[in-house]
Amino acid sequence: MRKTAGILAAVALVAIAYVTTTWYVGKQAHVTIEQAVAQANERMAQAMVAQPGAGRAKLAVAEYRRRVFSSDVVYSLQLQDESGQRQEFLLSDHLQHGPFPLDAIRTGRLIPMLALSQARLLPSAATQAWFDSLDGDTPVTGRTEVRFGGKAVSEWTFKPLNVAQGGEVLKFSGGTMRASFDNDFSDSRVSGEFDLLDYSMGAEAERIAIDGVRFEYEASGGEGTRMHSTTRAARLDLEVPDDDTVSLRDAVMDVSSEQSGDLASGAIRYDFGQVQLGNRNLGEMSMGARGRDLSMPALSELAQVYDELSARHGPREEEWQLSPDEAALLQEKFLALLASNPVLIFDPLVWKNDQGESSAGLTVELTRPAGSAQAASIDALLQQAVRGLELNLRIEKAMFVRAMAQLQGAADDPEITALAGSLYDEYANRLQAAGLVAFAEQAATAKIVYRDGRIDANGRQMPVAEFMQRALLALLM
Template identity: 25%
Template sequence: MNKPLGVLVGIVVIAGALNTAGAWYTGTKLEGVLQTSIQEANKELASQLQGTPTHGSIELVSLDRHLYSSTANYRVKMSDDSAGPGAQPVELLFVDHIEHGPLPWSRIKTFKWMPVMATSNYSLVKTPFTAKWFAAAKEQSPLQGQVTLAYNRAVEGHMELLPLEMALDANSSLSFSGMSMEGQSDAEGQNFKGKGYMDHFKLNAVFPNRPPLLVELNGLTAASDLNKSEFGFFLGQNFLKLSESQITFGDRQSVLKLNNFEYSGSTSAKGQLLSGRLDYKVGDVTLNNNPVGTAQLVMSASSLDIPAMQALFQIYQTKFQPKADGTLPARELTLAEQTQLQTQLETLLAAKPKMAVEKLSVKTPNGESEFNLAVALAQPAALDQPPVEVTKQLLTSLDAKLQLSKPMIADLAGVQAQLAGQTDPQALAQVGTMTSDMVSNLAVGTGLAKVEGTNILATLNYAAGQVDFNGQKMSLEDFITQMTMRFNAPMQ
């Protein structure tokens, strides 16, 4: 044997011996790691589902251990309290083929040479409950994926929902392109990044005594970059975009298209104060190929005391959350709960929270309307003062502005008339004009707004006990009196 070949063989033998030793070590540690991960997953699942009627759990059913690999079986159970008495929980079974580290073959063949504890290759198991799902995926496991566990217990992986084609009944069908998702998190699940993509989804539903419904979604992208806060929930950024959606509905089979819908949300905390921002955009809406318009909504909040909000939410969950049938529970707060409610509310207000509708805009072919609102709050000296005094101390400032376009109102009234079956252009124009004039007259008649050109305008500013309402300055008491008189008296 020549020297270079001998060196190469020696390296291969040593690498093989090290991999065998590592695989043996991984195999002996694997069950403990899996049980710990499942316990943490169940704890996190319970935390995220708290306050909802849904419950879930994950269970390691069995683990068959070998030198280089192991096979695990899991059971996932989900139940819903709102499903009513006697409803059976949903049960899914998964099989997991686990390659032991430090060098699993699935990573070697993709040139990933960093040593890891294990690589998990999981898939949904066919059961009577999932049989139709398997049939729709041409008898392949419709949900499968791979997860790699590093020695520091950091996790990265991807999941695939396979394409589906299935008949829901004799006339209804579903078509799904499949969806791919990937993500990564650290050992404790404190930091998570993920993204996913779906090409298309199509549901064609035909009902016995109702018009058929066709729903189509195309180009769905989602992404998250989150960090778990000390308060038990995640903060960070979320993003979702839907390139195109279309709904065909009604007796006339109207076609409503919505293009370029985007959602982005961000939350952060400084100490125990929460800040957040939500942004919704609709790029283009059409009805039966006729343009309807675009829209945007931006909301924000800051200086929200997190422990106080959590305590108030807990009271809501236990006392005021609607039942499964939608009715409210007939429960009264105890004296201790009333005291706690007041204490937490005062704590929340002491942080001087601010909330805003930074932008609410609707743009149609002939007009654009916009609304803005900013509110700042503070803690009153006492809540048992007269209402006006509480309001003065509670409301630090308020700034609101509305610009309502009469042509936009006419455009939307025309759309509503089209949905009702009206097709004559002259009649649609008449409906639009009548509606915009009615709104304009109502706003002016109640004294809530004024008309300038083609816009209905209203402004409201408040600070330090003084109100500026549409340019008219007055005290808060006078403003309340005026509003009371205007809404109690018949409109002239």
């Protein structure tokens, strides 16, 4: 009897300890979720601040019901586009508290966890058509193991979509996504893929189709925030009525950013293994842009002012009628951005075809103008803001002639080819005579450097006024 009582007491103690532990873990999960939501909003704000007018996103916990062994959470993601239209996406999350969630044990996962999350998308105005196409079934499900020490692993599944509404047609193959988090959730790695995204506005309207998409994203926090992402597509087609289809093969988009203190740098690059216009192979193409020493607080304030003006005057900048106070405020925020001496670099645009390649690159160094810059005109302000500039250009004749003939749809027409060759020779000779380009080995090259109010054109020094005069004469003769 005493032995039985001792066993029951031990079982009771274990049960009490487990319930107490589970309750505590559930409480910690709640705190962790709030921290993760705040961190997600911060990351989204940083990603969007460099895109004035691109819209905003906000994640929030719409509902949280915590119990001893589990909790139910509803998340709300609100998106706002350039025109101010809002869309809401709802996600339901069933959390089983650790340290050993029941469903994890059932699947043989005996790893201590803070919580096991099983999430699904809920119907909303933005997603109802997706639910309808699946007869009410949820199109998105996710399973996440939230571990101790700020770690988690997550897997998501997206079901196919085929919707036609008001002439618009959207087809999606469905896809998968995987994510892992570490270092108190400040470090993350995400990868995923889908086979097809096809959207058209009607049978006789524009259509875009993307095949074979794979993406990878990596971010780290700490003293300096870093982010890098790569997206690949086997094919991207853009169809426009009464025009040739533009087809990009083996397309790659590479994006990276880094922030230390208030200053940030970033880069974006596109590479296309093949560019086709109709049935014409235009060759390979790559392009990119970089920026460094960008003040994030100043950029954030400029973006905020821009958004306020856009909301007040509409999304089309060319139609804005700014008051003197509005124009002064916008200029003030722009000048504050220039105070950190940012540098913009347009990586060489490289175009290769079966006859050769050409390239063009530009570096612009900016600074805040001294003196009464706020009273200057826009043209004068821009001149004062540029403290340095370098242009590098190389255009091969055979490549140029081939590209021009292809763009005219007459790659094999000898008359078009001869005309393109004559056009190249005429302008190359004019610019060479003006000292603005050098011509050798059937290629025109130029290196134009501006600094301290003077121009260095291929090693020849001259004032800006003289350079402009030479350029105008060469182009207008």
